[in-house]
Amino acid sequence: MVVAAVMQLSLTPAAAEGPLSGWRAVWMTAMQQPNVNPNWSQEGFAAESVRQVVRLSAGGPKLRIRISNQYGERPLRLAGATVARATQGAAVEPGSVRPVLFGGVEAISVPVGSQVASDAVALPTVSGGTQVAITLYFAESTGPATFHEYGAVGASYRAAGDARADTSGAAYGEAGGSWYFLAGVDAIGVGAGSVAAFGDSTTNGFRTTPGLRYPDLLAARLAAAGRPRPVLNAGLGGGRLLNDSNCFGESGLGRFDRDVLDQPGVKTAVVLLGVNDIGYPELPPAPCLTPNPEITAEQLIDGYRALIRDAHARGVRVVGVTIPPFGGAEVHTERSERLREAVNTWIRTGGEFDATVDFATALAGPAHPTRLASQYDSGDHVHPNEAGYRAMAEAIDVTVL
Structure with a gap:
């Protein structure tokens, strides 16, 4: 069941973040509204998983992800998410898959025009240059997707159903070159x-x-x-x-x-x-x-x-x-x-x-x-x-x- 409570990302001034503690953005992408170019933004996702591979520019002992519904037409209902160390294509390193929670629960609803941050996730040996795979599962229709269009971005993959735990990548039969709903990854680090x-x-x-x-x-x-x-x-x-x-x-x-x-x-x-x-x-x-x-x-x-x-x-x-x-x-x-x-x-x-x-x-x-x-x-x-x-x-x- 999707819960209505939302953990809002606190938009404190960047200068308030100390360099020796707290969260630092280590990957982000600029979000934009859906468009008519060949991508998945207009149709969005329904009863599907989307796995997105990103390259971190720094690491830390704990990560969190940020999900954006900046340009959505309706509240974004996310049924669950995982993060793992990426290997080849849509495959991930066995044993590295970690569930992502938001305020202690898997499922959230992100209001239109909003962004939310997850709870901290411990993913060992993550450093600058590490590629991580973030998988979002949408049990319900998302409607048109807030996204970042292709450029020289990493890969995204789509699978039917809940494929969050898939490590081989075999479930992901479609590949794309844009990122969807994923606005950023933060790390705690020195x-x-x-x-x-x-x-x-x-x-x-x-x-x-x-x-x-x-x-x-x-x-x-x-x-x-x-x-x-x-x-x-x-x-x-x-x-x-x-x-x-x-x-x-x-x-x-x-x-x-x-x-x-x-x-x-x-x-x-x-x-x-x-x-x-x-x-x-x-x-x-x-x-x-x-x-x-x-x-x-x-x-x-x-x-x-x-x-x-x-x-x-x-x-x-x-x-x-x-x-x-x-x-x-x-x-x-x-x-x-x-x-x-x-x-x-x-x-x-x-x-x-x-x-x-x-x-x-x-x-x-x-x-x-x-x-x-x-x-x-x-x-x-x-x-x-x-x-x-x-x-x-x-x-x-x-x-x-």
Whole structure:
């Protein structure tokens, strides 16, 4: 039976989370509304289990998961959940499956627009880079699903019935590339606070593979340098700073609190956002781009200032990142290039961010600085390839974090 009581996640300011105790976010993803692209978000789940594999950027002796019904049409009834160490595909390590409880019970109802956190779960030997499988069982129809669309995310798998205890993965006959209802994983651990990488498809890791997005590579670099700390990926493919989209989710201004400042233990935000605000007005009208007004450099700068004000009010530092070149792409015109250069000049010289990182210079071709260097171009002239994402991670002075 599904109980009506809900354990609400306490949205205390991130700065209140001490670095040596309490919960820290070690994985999260930006939630968005269901859309019409090929995925499971419109239909949702009914009498089904969905197993989702995520890579943690740090670990700890205990974990908890966070479930979101941000964009639901009805209360989300979760019949039960498990967490386990992932192996291959939908398979999990035998003996590692742990039940997940919420206020001491398996079944919960998550109100529309809400997020809940589970009780603590002890899962031994979980550290940075560990892949865990989180399985959610929905006995009743969920309706359209709050989710995170594909980019370079881990895998999700769907099975009929209650397959929470399945270790072989044989029950999971369907695979997908998005995450559903799963908003975050937190850990209790010793170490510095989390870093949130806030951005669009480039942060989300479009055109690379799971585990090789720039925030993943940055987390590995920090660990190798003896400065381990969680690095969260708050990228949202197609996202803009100033405007919402039916397909690409809320604006950066609309989701910054939820996706960065409300994440437990976040101390620093790295902001790489604006290329879609600049480039989309160069495209023909399309439903996913509506509204699509031409914007000015001043409007983008005011948007960054709003993020900085909100972050500083919560004791979070903000690192501004220059917008990489996109010459040769469909959205590149004289107008969009002028906007990019004006915004990047302000990021570099305005002095309003706590620190800056120059991805534009790190990724530019030496002979054609308005274009990605050929060794970093995935082929669409906007998104880096694996070498480009690695160059981004290496361009960050870790002391600014």
